[in-house]
Amino acid sequence: MFLAANCSVRRAERHPFAADSAHKGRKDAPWVARRSAALLSSWMPSVYDQFVSAERTVFSPGTTNMAEHTSIHIPVLVSEVLDALHLQPGGVVVDGTLGGGGHARRLAEQVGRSGRVVAVDRDPQVIARAERELAGLPIQVAQSDFCELPEVLDAAGVELADGILLDLGLSSDQLADDDRGFSFESEGVLDLRFDPERGEPAWRLLARLRAETLAQILYNYGEERFSRRVAAAIVERRRYDPIRTARQLAQLVRSCVPVAKHHRIDPATRTFQALRIAVNQELASLEHALRRLPERLAVGGRLAIISFHSLEDRRVKLAFRDDPRLRVLTRKPVRPAEAEVARNPRASSARLRVAERVQGD
Numbered sequence: 491m492f493l494a495a496n497c498s499v500r501r502a503e504r505h506p507f508a509a510d511s512a513h514k515g516r517k518d519a520p521w522v523a524r525r526s527a528a529l530l531s532s533w534m535p536s537v538y539d540q541f542v543s544a545e546r547t548v549f550s551p552g553t554t555n556m557a558e559h560t561s562i563h564i565p566v567l568v569s570e571v572l573d574a575l576h577l578q579p580g581g582v583v584v585d586g587t588l589g590g591g592g593h594a595r596r597l598a599e600q601v602g603r604s605g606r607v608v609a610v611d612r613d614p615q616v617i618a619r620a621e622r623e624l625a626g627l628p629i630q631v632a633q634s635d636f637c638e639l640p641e642v643l644d645a646a647g648v649e650l651a652d653g654i655l656l657d658l659g660l661s662s663d664q665l666a667d668d669d670r671g672f673s674f675e676s677e678g679v680l681d682l683r684f685d686p687e688r689g690e691p692a693w694r695l696l697a698r699l700r701a702e703t704l705a706q707i708l709y710n711y712g713e714e715r716f717s718r719r720v721a722a723a724i725v726e727r728r729r730y731d732p733i734r735t736a737r738q739l740a741q742l743v744r745s746c747v748p749v750a751k752h753h754r755i756d757p758a759t760r761t762f763q764a765l766r767i768a769v770n771q772e773l774a775s776l777e778h779a780l781r782r783l784p785e786r787l788a789v790g791g792r793l794a795i796i797s798f799h800s801l802e803d804r805r806v807k808l809a810f811r812d813d814p815r816l817r818v819l820t821r822k823p824v825r826p827a828e829a830e831v832a833r834n835p836r837a838s839s840a841r842l843r844v845a846e847r848v849q850g851d
């Protein structure tokens with residue numbers, strides 16, 4: 491059975507960055523808990539309709555809809571994830587970050603026809619593509635944030651899962667989509683939202699926030715040492731020519747951040763990471779999921795999380811360690827073998843941590 495679903499409920503509440511000072515000391519995203527349950531039988535409205543927004547028309551004339559293309563994303567740490575989740579035929583498994591569907595397909599093979607895979611993603615284009623590419627497989631998909639998985643599982647009639655996988659961050663498909671601004675060389679609008687219906691696009695934050703707040707975002711979410719310098723340059727530039735595209739931002743950052751001697755990474759990397767995290771409230775969502783997901787694991791069920799940077803990995807490590815419902819199975823994070831990194835350089839920063847549900851409260 492293949493069901494497409496739309497768990498999106500418009501967020502009427504104020505965006506966390508609506509007031510400049512609201513960002514300070516923020517620990518959670520209250521909107522997350524207030525969203526209503528998934529509607530697992532309703533079909534997505536046309537994805538294209540959702541995308542034709544005013545700023546897209548003004549700033550990005552060409553449209554390359556990711557949903558129309560076959561996924562180019564190569565899933566990371568696949569055999570390690572399958573070993574870790576230790577699924578049996580007939581099992582129930584949840585993929586909280588469907589992306590190109592690479593992991594979900596392998597999970598479906600593991601649980602077989604008598605099992606179930608419930609998969610969600612925040613990105614409506616991912617869901618639209620899944621409708622086409624995963625049709626015929628026993629995978630139920632829903633558009634949802636993974637921190638709302640308990641509501642999705644309720645709607646799907648699943649009480650407890652035998653395994654849950656989160657593969658954090660963004661996919662190669664999103665990176666390659668010129669209309670979304672994830673790639674530094676993109677001429678499309680600097681949007682950076684996984685779900686274009688939620689939150690504020692990055693270009694608007696750059697046009698609106700005070701230098702202090704921008705610097706705080708760059709420092710807290712990108713660990714950018716030159717955060718004040720970059721923020722000041724953004725504010726100076728917007729007085730005569732506000733930043734609209736990813737390429738404009740990358741060029742500006744490169745002009746004011748020195749290239750680190752021993753690192754080959756682009757100086758714009760930290761700024762883009764920070765803005766993406768801010769726009770999507772990624773850390774709040776992860777923290778919320780870490781509190782909520784263990785409750786939906788059967789005793790003996792496993793939670794596997796792949797992170798790509800230290801801000802995520804630290805949160806996963808501490809949450810696993812401090813949760814009485816969980817037993818940590820990975821003292822150190824599992825890293826990809828050299829052969830995998832050679833095949834897929836994107837895997838190089840991947841870190842897998844796994845915990846098992848024990849009785850606990």
Ligand SMILES: C[S@@+](CC[C@H](N)C(=O)[O-])C[C@H]1O[C@@H](n2cnc3c(N)ncnc32)[C@H](O)[C@@H]1O
Binds near residue numbers: 586587611637658
């Ligand atoms: C690294 S990709 C996953 C790739 C996938 N495992 C595969 O095999 O193709 C991460 C995906 O997670 C989605 N995502 C990021 N944060 C999310 C969240 N809080 N809730 C649901 N999906 C999220 C992104 O839209 C993206 O499609």
